[in-house]
Amino acid sequence: MTNNQLSGHLTDQLGQFKNLSYLSLAQNKISGPIPSSIGDLSSLKFFDISENQLNGRIPLSIGELSSLKLFDVSENQLNGTFPPCFGQLESLETLAFESFYVKPSNNSMFGELTSTLQNSRDLIMIDLSENHFSGCVPAWIGDKLSSLVILSLRSNNFDGHIPHKICDLQFLQNLDLAQNNISGVIPKCFNNFSAMATKKKTKNEVSAPLVIDFPFYFKALLVLKGREDEYGNMLGLVTNIDLSANSLTGEIPKQIGSLVGLLSLNFSGNLLTGNIPDTIGNMEWMESLDLSMNRLNGEIPPSFSKLNFLNHFNVSYNNLTGQIPTSTQLQSFENLS
Structure with a gap:
């Protein structure tokens, strides 16, 4: 009914x-x-x-x-x-x-x-x-x-x-x-x-x-790429970590780069410091990465050139310096937001 x-x-x-x-x-x-x-x-x-x-x-x-x-x-x-x-x-x-x-x-x-x-x-x-x-x-x-x-x-x-x-x-x-x-x-x-x-x-x-x-029912609302959508049949193919809008401190652990099957990672809106780990470049399936609104410094790692599937990338409102890695699709993101 x-x-x-x-x-x-x-x-x-x-x-x-x-x-x-x-x-x-x-x-x-x-x-x-x-x-x-x-x-x-x-x-x-x-x-x-x-x-x-x-x-x-x-x-x-x-x-x-x-x-x-x-x-x-x-x-x-x-x-x-x-x-x-x-x-x-x-x-x-x-x-x-x-x-x-x-x-x-x-x-x-x-x-x-x-x-x-x-x-x-x-x-x-x-x-x-x-x-x-x-x-x-x-x-x-x-x-x-x-x-x-x-x-x-x-x-x-x-x-x-x-x-x-x-x-x-x-x-x-x-x-x-x-x-x-x-x-x-x-x-x-x-x-x-x-x-x-x-x-x-x-x-x-x-x-x-x-x-x-009840396999027909197994579904979930997930927030990916800043948008909430319902995933049903494809749910088993989606991998996501979202810790945004909390008060997390310290550095992003380099071990996160071991999650090579992760599609979406959102650490935005926290108090994270230090450099962006270059190990994130190992996460070649990544489609969405949001590290905005933290206190990160240093440069965007050159290893990000390997993120060929990335279509949502936001590192705005940090203290980053240096140039955008060349020969990457990162250069197509306006203001890296």
Whole structure:
């Protein structure tokens, strides 16, 4: 019943459908709260009610859905803290508040991430973007959720440092921590992101070691080249790191150049200093590179001449000197912005 003009509230009688395994009411005009009777849907695997007008809190009865794999309530008007009951959903793969899939993105949820979420070991995607979550980025994300392919905490109020445990996510292809209050240095261990360090991508599938029950649904909104787009079938071919608009300090680690399969890198709007590492020139598949609005100095490395696929390049508002490397397409970028 996706993409209709359905309105009204979800009735408490919804819980009577004990054998229901798939429920999609996305892109309608349904309002009111999610009824607590949803916890009675013992066979439910797929729940998508994104892009509606739901409000209130996510009921704790969600924790009773032991078969649930996909939960998407993004782009509603939900509020409240992150429900600890998600830790009971050991089969969960997608969580979208915007999991696989937890997806509660673009709501008004707040508070710190509950540590019980680390029990959902099969999570491939967590999208909590555009909420009001706070606290530090939990180290257990890297320690316990080893199958993650997409981690988006964009546009929240997270602070503290980037935990080094994040580097243990060998299947991670998209890391978006932009527009938070994160400080400290960029971990040198980012070169451990194995899925970003390979050029050999012959299939569109994500690289997680799981069978996805709903492959037609696996999609994500990604901000690349300064523009937000939805990626579906091609998602497995996209690799991205976005740490923009935080308070990161120190130098860009040279180890970042090991991520030779990375297509987009955005460190703009931080407090980064030092030279631009010449190892970035090894990232020959790079299409978008944004290092603007930092405190970088020195010259643009000559090795950038190898970035033949680069079509979005911005190093404006830094303290760079010297000439643009000759015989490169960098000379076609107006004012290097």
